Amino acid sequence: MKEVLIATNNKGKAKDFEALFKPFGVQVLTLNDIEGNIDVEETGTTFEENAILKAETVANLLGKIVIADDSGLEIDALDGAPGVYSARYAGLEKNDDANIDKVLGELAKTPEEARTARFRCVLAVAGPGIATETFSGSCEGIIHSQRQGTNGFGYDPIFYLPEQKRTMAELSPEEKSAISHRGAALSKLKSKLPQYMEGDQK
Ligand SMILES: O=c1nc[nH]c2c1ncn2[C@H]1C[C@H](O)[C@@H](COP(=O)(O)OP(=O)(O)OP(=O)(O)O)O1
Numbered sequence: 001m002k003e004v005l006i007a008t009n010n011k012g013k014a015k016d017f018e019a020l021f022k023p024f025g026v027q028v029l030t031l032n033d034i035e036g037n038i039d040v041e042e043t044g045t046t047f048e049e050n051a052i053l054k055a056e057t058v059a060n061l062l063g064k065i066v067i068a069d070d071s072g073l074e075i076d077a078l079d080g081a082p083g084v085y086s087a088r089y090a091g092l093e094k095n096d097d098a099n100i101d102k103v104l105g106e107l108a109k110t111p112e113e114a115r116t117a118r119f120r121c122v123l124a125v126a127g128p129g130i131a132t133e134t135f136s137g138s139c140e141g142i143i144h145s146q147r148q149g150t151n152g153f154g155y156d157p158i159f160y161l162p163e164q165k166r167t168m169a170e171l172s173p174e175e176k177s178a179i180s181h182r183g184a185a186l187s188k189l190k191s192k193l194p195q196y197m198e199g200d201q202k
Pocket residue numbers: 007008009010013042069070071072073086087088099119152153154155156168180182
């Protein structure tokens with residue numbers, strides 16, 4: 001079976017990618033599936049910079065084509081925070097629960113109509129024989145006043161989708177794939193996928 005390596009340590013993202021690649025019959029591997037402990041420090045100030053940094057660093061270490069994902073939540077009432085700092089919003093130790101509590105606390109006095117937000121995702125592809133490229137996608141929603149649903153990861157339980165009348169954490173993996181920022185970015189990358197898999201000589 002064909003495989004892609006996603007340069008991520010996030011098991012929630014890995015599940016999203018499994019659902020996204022399933023229709024193509026492509027097997028998803030992540031850094032959790034390979035030997036060693038690769039963790040790239042995210043020193044960039046944009047999703048693009050961090051996605052490229054992760055993709056190129058891991059591609060260089062492994063000598064193969066990889067896809068990296070840098071993503072996050074932009075909340076308008078917080079001037080775009082947590083943005084690129086989404087994973088470490090409540091502190092250096094990554095903690096989805098603490099991050100959600102921090103956001104809900106900051107928005108406690110913000111009325112529903114002013115709680116607009118979006119998820120953003122930038123995918124970067126890098127590796128031997130190809131020029132690094134990026135693909136981006138976004139998904140609009142509203143920050144809900146409490147958690148709802150148990151699917152997905154990260155901020156999904158508080159990301160309310162008015163059209164679905166549910167939070168992202170109440171969608172099935174297939175439903176999330178169809179509307180998510182990650183799905184939108186991957187659909188731009190999709191047409192180049194055969195080229196990336198052929199270009200990889202390893
Ligand atoms: O679909 C999503 N549903 C909910 N939350 C999400 C989503 N997509 C990104 N997010 C949040 C989670 C994390 O707080 C941050 C990503 O941070 P980001 O640095 O890209 O990922 P990460 O450090 O967890 O894993 P890695 O860098 O190894 O890929 O945005």
